Amino acid sequence: MLTLGIESSCDETSVAVVRDGREILSNIISSQIEIHRLFGGVVPEIASRKHVSAILPVLDLAMEEAQVSLDDIDVIAATRGPGLIGALLVGLTAGRGLSLATGKPFVGVNHIRGHICANYLTHPELEPPFVGLIVSGGHTYLIHVDDYIDFTLYGKTRDDAAGEAFDKVARAMDIGYPGGPVIDKLAKEGEETYSLPRVMLEEGSWDFSFSGLKTAVLNELNRAKQRGEAIRKEDMACSFQRAVTDVLTEKTYRLVRELGEDKIVLAGGVSANSGLRAAMEARGREEGVAVYYPDPVLCTDNGAMIASVGYYSYRKGEEANVFADPNLGLD
Numbered sequence: 001m002l003t004l005g006i007e008s009s010c011d012e013t014s015v016a017v018v019r020d021g022r023e024i025l026s027n028i029i030s031s032q033i034e035i036h037r038l039f040g041g042v043v044p045e046i047a048s049r050k051h052v053s054a055i056l057p058v059l060d061l062a063m064e065e066a067q068v069s070l071d072d073i074d075v076i077a078a079t080r081g082p083g084l085i086g087a088l089l090v091g092l093t094a095g096r097g098l099s100l101a102t103g104k105p106f107v108g109v110n111h112i113r114g115h116i117c118a119n120y121l122t123h124p125e126l127e128p129p130f131v132g133l134i135v136s137g138g139h140t141y142l143i144h145v146d147d148y149i150d151f152t153l154y155g156k157t158r159d160d161a162a163g164e165a166f167d168k169v170a171r172a173m174d175i176g177y178p179g180g181p182v183i184d185k186l187a188k189e190g191e192e193t194y195s196l197p198r199v200m201l202e203e204g205s206w207d208f209s210f211s212g213l214k215t216a217v218l219n220e221l222n223r224a225k226q227r228g229e230a231i232r233k234e235d236m237a238c239s240f241q242r243a244v245t246d247v248l249t250e251k252t253y254r255l256v257r258e259l260g261e262d263k264i265v266l267a268g269g270v271s272a273n274s275g276l277r278a279a280m281e282a283r284g285r286e287e288g289v290a291v292y293y294p295d296p297v298l299c300t301d302n303g304a305m306i307a308s309v310g311y312y313s314y315r316k317g318e319e320a321n322v323f324a325d326p327n328l329g330l331d
């Protein structure tokens with residue numbers, strides 16, 4: 001079965017063709033990062049306009065690279081949420097329009113579930129159940145993946161998402177946008193010399209909170225400024241990244257123990273982080289837990305993960321969700 005996947009929830013316009021939810025025939029991604037970098041973050045109106053101009057050329061390229069025509073496609077899937085409303089509507093309208101014109105079935109899918117599916121594209125042998133950690137620019141979810149599209153939610157962030165914390169800290173340090181990749185690179189050259197908090201919240205909570213950590217970094221930056229000292233950027237990046245990865249790793253392994261699982265699946269933009277991957281894998285070797293994460297290009301937003309979740313949603317008979325929902329969650 002061939003699925004066409006369309007993603008436009010934030011700042012990537014992407015269309016992909018995927019076979020049986022697992023095999024990528026094409027995955028064209030047009031990123032708007034260069035434009036939003038000028039503003040230090042995603043500007044919604046600019047994002048919507050860029051999606052409008054990119055969607056058809058990206059669709060054409062995806063069909064061309066997969067060497068298929070619309071006739072060959074069995075299911076059309078597009079992200080219906082969460083995301084920026086104007087941005088979502090572009091991909092969703094394109095998908096629904098194609099569906100109406102061709103008579104092919106359409107599924108509107110949940111972007112967050114799509115991030116998990118990026119792992120099925122990278123690891124052909126991977127199957128649920130497992131413990132999942134979705135860490136992206138907009139979301140932080142600790143879940144149990146019961147089945148391909150049935151998730152049980154355990155924890156989420158109470159304030160900033162993990163990726164958002166990376167982006168805000170990088171912005172405060174004036175080292176570039178998006179912050180995650182820049183901090184990841186700098187951290188490799190630094191030492192953990194700044195003492196930053198690990199916010200675990202109250203006993204028994206699976207939730208996360210990153211705003212206190214962000215404030216602690218801002219306080220360090222202000223203190224250095226008042227003293228007329230320069231901040232050691234590599235060391236700050238390293239200290240911040242360790243504080244984030246310590247909390248993510250600790251809570252994920254607690255859930256693994258609680259549920260008696262032996263697999264952890266990382267997903268979302270922050271799952272590209274080398275420190276997080278290393279910490280999760282080191283702990284996995286000690287505890288006999290296998291750790292999975294997507295290929296780098298599949299960690300951030302892409303159409304292939306949407307095609308994959310579209311395939312599994314369609315197989316389960318989920319066809320009705322055609323409306324955009326900017327606040328769609330996992331609960």
Ligand code: KG4
Nearest residue numbers: 136137138163178180269270272273300301
């Ligand atoms: O999944 P994604 O493309 O967007 C959302 O659905 O939100 O993730 C983007 C986020 C950004 O916050 C970016 O800074 C972060 O992922 N990111 C990283 C790395 N690469 C991307 N964070 C930490 N380390 C990285 N290597």
Ligand code: ZN
Nearest residue numbers: 111136300301
């Ligand atoms: Zn995403």
